[in-house]
Amino acid sequence: MGYDHNMVDISALQSASGEMAVDDVIRTLGNRHARNAIIYLHDHPRATFDELADVLAASEASSDETISTPADRERIRIQLYHAILPRLAEVGFVRFDSETNTVTDTTIPKPVVDALGIGD
Template structure:
């Protein structure tokens, strides 16, 4: 799965009106960190929130050429927990257990990955 293909496919879906993807899913991936999270989850959906935050912070730092700090990790972890994961859960992409902070694929996981070009 390559990031450039994901961005290109997402842009095409957005311009085409995204008929094949729910409006909840489009809303869930409006931020860069949310898109990084979906990209990571497409590779492996069974993660803890902390593992996902590690990926999102590291991927963002790599793309921007910066160094991530522990404060960056904590800020992303909090945003994922309170905003991103509940939206991805509501969209049926993942099942997020808020108490255990664990993530698993949900009923729309495969369809969304296929639509976004994240299935191979």
């Protein structure tokens, strides 16, 4: 049986997680909004909070084949501020400045980039 390029290399994710438990990295990647934020931040490493909220709301609406409402965007803003960005910061993928509401640094490890199929 050949290597399946769609499979995630857990040992590579382990090395990418550094001191963080690989379970925390995998749990982070298990959240679709976190994955979409990582994908966006890979190409826009200094995004604003509002920019990320717009992108995640649009992504959700696109995948659900709906139109994003202000209530949808507000729900995502709450998740982004209280769960997604803190989790991404905790695993070391971003630095978020809550005073300016801006991601100030993005460092997505190559195994995570590969696992998400993000092109260079």
